[in-house]
Amino acid sequence: MDAMLFDVQCIQVWGIHLVVPILLVICIQLLWHHYNLRLADPANKLPLPPGSFGLPLVGESFSFILKANFIRMKRLTLGTVYKTHLLGRPTIRVSGPDNIRKVLMNEHKLVTSHWPKAVQNLLGDGALSMMTSGTSHKNRRRLITKAFTHDALEVYTEDIIAVIREEIYKWCQDKTVKAYPSCHHLTFRLAAEILVGFRFCKEKNDELDFHFHRFVNSFFTLPINLPGFNYRKGVESRNKIHELLDSNIKDRWETDAYSVNTLQVLLDAMKDSGEELDVLGVKEAVVELMFAGYDTVGSALCSVILKLGQNPHVLEKIRDELFVHGILEPSEDVTFAMVGKLPYLNNTVKEVLRTCAPAGGGYRKVLETFELEGYQVPKDWTVIFSIRDTHEHSDTFNKDLTFEPDRWINIEDKSVAHEFIPFGSGPRTCIGRFYAQLVMKLLIIELCRSTEFTLLDKDPVIKILPVFQPKGGLPMEIKKRTVIYQNNNFNAKI
Numbered sequence: 060m061d062a063m064l065f066d067v068q069c070i071q072v073w074g075i076h077l078v079v080p081i082l083l084v085i086c087i088q089l090l091w092h093h094y095n096l097r098l099a100d101p102a103n104k105l106p107l108p109p110g111s112f113g114l115p116l117v118g119e120s121f122s123f124i125l126k127a128n129f130i131r132m133k134r135l136t137l138g139t140v141y142k143t144h145l146l147g148r149p150t151i152r153v154s155g156p157d158n159i160r161k162v163l164m165n166e167h168k169l170v171t172s173h174w175p176k177a178v179q180n181l182l183g184d185g186a187l188s189m190m191t192s193g194t195s196h197k198n199r200r201r202l203i204t205k206a207f208t209h210d211a212l213e214v215y216t217e218d219i220i221a222v223i224r225e226e227i228y229k230w231c232q233d234k235t236v237k238a239y240p241s242c243h244h245l246t247f248r249l250a251a252e253i254l255v256g257f258r259f260c261k262e263k264n265d266e267l268d269f270h271f272h273r274f275v276n277s278f279f280t281l282p283i284n285l286p287g288f289n290y291r292k293g294v295e296s297r298n299k300i301h302e303l304l305d306s307n308i309k310d311r312w313e314t315d316a317y318s319v320n321t322l323q324v325l326l327d328a329m330k331d332s333g334e335e336l337d338v339l340g341v342k343e344a345v346v347e348l349m350f351a352g353y354d355t356v357g358s359a360l361c362s363v364i365l366k367l368g369q370n371p372h373v374l375e376k377i378r379d380e381l382f383v384h385g386i387l388e389p390s391e392d393v394t395f396a397m398v399g400k401l402p403y404l405n406n407t408v409k410e411v412l413r414t415c416a417p418a419g420g421g422y423r424k425v426l427e428t429f430e431l432e433g434y435q436v437p438k439d440w441t442v443i444f445s446i447r448d449t450h451e452h453s454d455t456f457n458k459d460l461t462f463e464p465d466r467w468i469n470i471e472d473k474s475v476a477h478e479f480i481p482f483g484s485g486p487r488t489c490i491g492r493f494y495a496q497l498v499m500k501l502l503i504i505e506l507c508r509s510t511e512f513t514l515l516d517k518d519p520v521i522k523i524l525p526v527f528q529p530k531g532g533l534p535m536e537i538k539k540r541t542v543i544y545q546n547n548n549f550n551a552k553i
């Protein structure tokens with residue numbers, strides 16, 4: 060009898076301990092779901108897209124960041140428009156050419172660029188991607204575009220080749236290197252030397268290197284400006300980079316220096332249009348260019364090595380093309396005009412960007428409620444457009460991510476304007492896209508003609524955040540190329 064009474068008491072105690080918390084969790088979860096549903100636009104009769112808001116407050120942020128296959132599974136189960144809750148905001152994620160077109164071509168009308176607070180503060184109002192007013196964004200874009208015209212890129216080409224050659228020479232001396240960090244170092248040098256025109260002593264370069272990395276690493280953190288916090292370190296390093304830029308900008312403004320870098324082209328363009336020198340604005344614009352072109356280009360260059368290493372037949376075809384155009388020997392000069400005449404190389408670069416898109420997507424804030432696939436996309440929510448999902452499920456490319464540069468032979472760029480979007484699309488298309496592709500092409504040319512390399516991990520696990528990258532850094536063996544080239548396809552049409 061006593062034992063039975065004890066059992067009943069145990070069940071009651073355990074019942075209270077288990078049932079109450081479970082009920083509480085269910086209640087909080089329901090409240091969270093209803094709270095978010097109430098953020099829909101009541102004036103719009105359309106339903107919200109399918110999907111879930113995840114856990115209270117954190118939403119689905121951790122799953123998106125930590126689970127490699129989460130985004131792909133969501134796309135497969137929920138389709139091309141679905142709701143979720145990310146980084147503290149109710150969010151609609153979209154992919155597919157029609158949805159991409161509607162979102163990206165309606166910049167400043169239905170949507171506007173939207174970045175986390177820490178990024179906004181660190182880059183500042185002078186950064187192009189932070190400008191939300193249509194007019195100031197358009198005017199600033201017109202100015203910065205001058206630094207990436209055909210003529211400007213032609214001038215940068217010789218210096219880009221020189222930096223690439225120096226870095227490849229070091230890789231060959233080291234014999235075994237990790238492609239991912241090595242490509243990032245190369246990209247950093249290009250940013251410092253070609254974009255900003257820094258060519259100072261080793262100590263100053265190391266100082267810029269240190270502060271630039273500290274700055275980049277502080278971006279996706281909470282904007283807490285207190286000692287010890289990453290954000291505070293980012294602010295300190297941003298100020299230091301601005302200090303290093305200060306004298307560079309003033310000297311260049313006053314001395315009419317010969318223009319071989321982006322900063323100089325920018326200053327010249329400002330002078331030509333009769334603008335006053337706004338030192339802070341120029342510093343913010345230049346730092347943004349360094350930042351925007353760092354991880355993305357570093358990732359793209361590493362993917363070039365990954366794809367060429369996995370597909371030696373592609374590498375050989377590029378060598379054929381270089382041979383036919385008389386630039387296979389490292390002693391033969393490569394010019395910007397020549398690079399534009401190599402169709403197989405061009406298709407290889409597009410295929411790398413399609414199969415290994417460096418950036419996964421972009422963020423927008425909704426300015427007024429609109430419709431996508433019969434669902435409402437409510438005012439003030441975040442929209443994320445997904446580059447990778449769009450590439451992965453494209454009909455034109457048969458939903459196929461197999462690396463095959465020749466598939467581009469019959470595809471016109473215009474016909475896939477919203478299916479192939481490594482650089483986004485519309486008024487905010489990447490301003491550095493031609494520069495990035497030029498650097499990719501020049502790296503491929505130098506790798507093909509001066510080196511032989513072998514991947515030590517041919518099929519690495521891929522991480523997609525913050526950019527596409529092989530886990531383990533993609534180790535490779537690399538040496539100077541000594542083989543006498545024999546082109547068996549000399550008469551073949553390339």
Ligand code: HEM
Nearest residue numbers: 187188351352355356359417421482483487489490491495
């Ligand atoms: C392979 C390399 C690169 C990739 C994949 C890439 C990707 C992108 C994407 C997807 C966007 C659009 C973002 C959006 O719509 O929200 C963008 C914008 C931008 N990119 Fe790039 N980018 C690359 C290289 C560069 C380089 C080298 C620079 C500068 C030197 C640069 C500067 C910018 C800037 C300033 C914007 C903002 C444009 C605006 O808001 O009007 N990017 N990039």
